[in-house]
Amino acid sequence: KAGVTQTPRYLIKTRGQQVTLSCSPISGHRSVSWYQQTPGQGLQFLFEYFSETQRNKGNFPGRFSGRQFSNSRSEMNVSTLELGDSALYLCASSEQGGGETQYFGPGTRLLVL
């Protein structure tokens, strides 16, 4: 099976803009989670989607949002970008999101200028 794929891999934006990142899970996986990784804060949970519904949400402002489609592909959107949003954004997929192994994608590196 193909692994988790994320697009784009690299992105440069300016403050105030918005951005959409995409994640395609492993075939058959219905749970998709998003994480933000920065040198200062480490890996932090953003949100999880399962069967097109947000099941869990981390402590991020409302500028961060996401959605999941019927084919389990997921997108996350960040509006009104700030310099501090520069990070590696990782998505992970699992079959049911019930505690089984999570498989991570290569990430999208976002730089906000």
Next chain:
Amino acid sequence: KQEVTQIPAALSVPEGENLVLNCSFTDSAIYNLQWFRQDPGKGLTSLLLIQSSQREQTSGRLNASLDKSSGRSTLYIAASQPGDSATYLCAVLPGETSGSRLTFGEGTQLTVNP
């Protein structure tokens, strides 16, 4: 609030050495614990997953143990190789919630010198 700590933050060893990475967590009510490795600028690769009812898991040269009551896990790497150089992260899944919300430690950066 669950907090995960990994010690040491960085480790440099000669090739062939056996080593232990440590992970501790503050809330013992976990569902499972997972160890990952991350190569520079890359995503995470799952190494081992230990359910809360298990004491250890093994995969090749890797052995992970879990002591839930004391909030500790160790990752043992036998006969280390330069290819093992990476950042190792542990993550816990809370026991009281559904879904896949992992809490990660800061990681241990391992360098294995030839």
